[in-house]
Amino acid sequence: MDKINMKPAWVFSPQPMYLIGTKNEDDTPNFCIITWLGFSFDNGPHLMLTIGGSKQTKTNIMREQSFSANLISTDMIWLADYFGTTTGEEKLKNDMSFHYSWGNHRKVPILDQSKWVYECSVSKTIELEGSHLFLARIENIQIDKSLEDMNMEMIDLEKLDPVIYAPYNYFSIDKRIGGCGEWRSQR
């Protein structure tokens, strides 16, 4: 296949989207979308977030050293879009209705609507040129009770129905196309 070269400006990271939940100083919750997000592993699973500029989420993470990452499924996309396009630095984000509780391991807000939520504590913060990179240990996972019979070694993404982001659009996934190691029977 012929390739063309492009400036490294058009990068996209099409992993499922997450709403990052943090506690404001007055014990109210704040949520925002972070898509510069990745996973890492070192003696347990970790999440990595890159937050640019000044954001309520960044201020809260620096103070509390913890956050939740709430998987966004397609039925929550407009609530997520609201949280990702308004800032808690201006006013409390309460223009759309939502329910939450506090985490079991960390005082981080957990969105009722999210089917898969990580409770994280920050283990390293790296200051970049205007952005901050947070490496955080996943301390606990809260999943929707309806998923309790799912085989956790073969997580069924169709049931989680995650939203995928590619600038500046939201996509859903289509369907399972096969299993690990199936290449042998697919030759």
Ligand SMILES: Cc1cc2nc3c(=O)[nH]c(=O)nc-3n(C[C@H](O)[C@H](O)[C@H](O)COP(=O)(O)O)c2cc1C
């Ligand atoms: C789809 C989408 C993806 C985003 N990804 C990031 C990101 O990876 N890093 C970041 O710093 N901001 C990102 N943002 C911007 C923040 O969500 C936005 O600035 C938000 O208003 C911050 O809210 P806060 O000030 O209450 O934390 C994204 C926004 C959208 C809509």
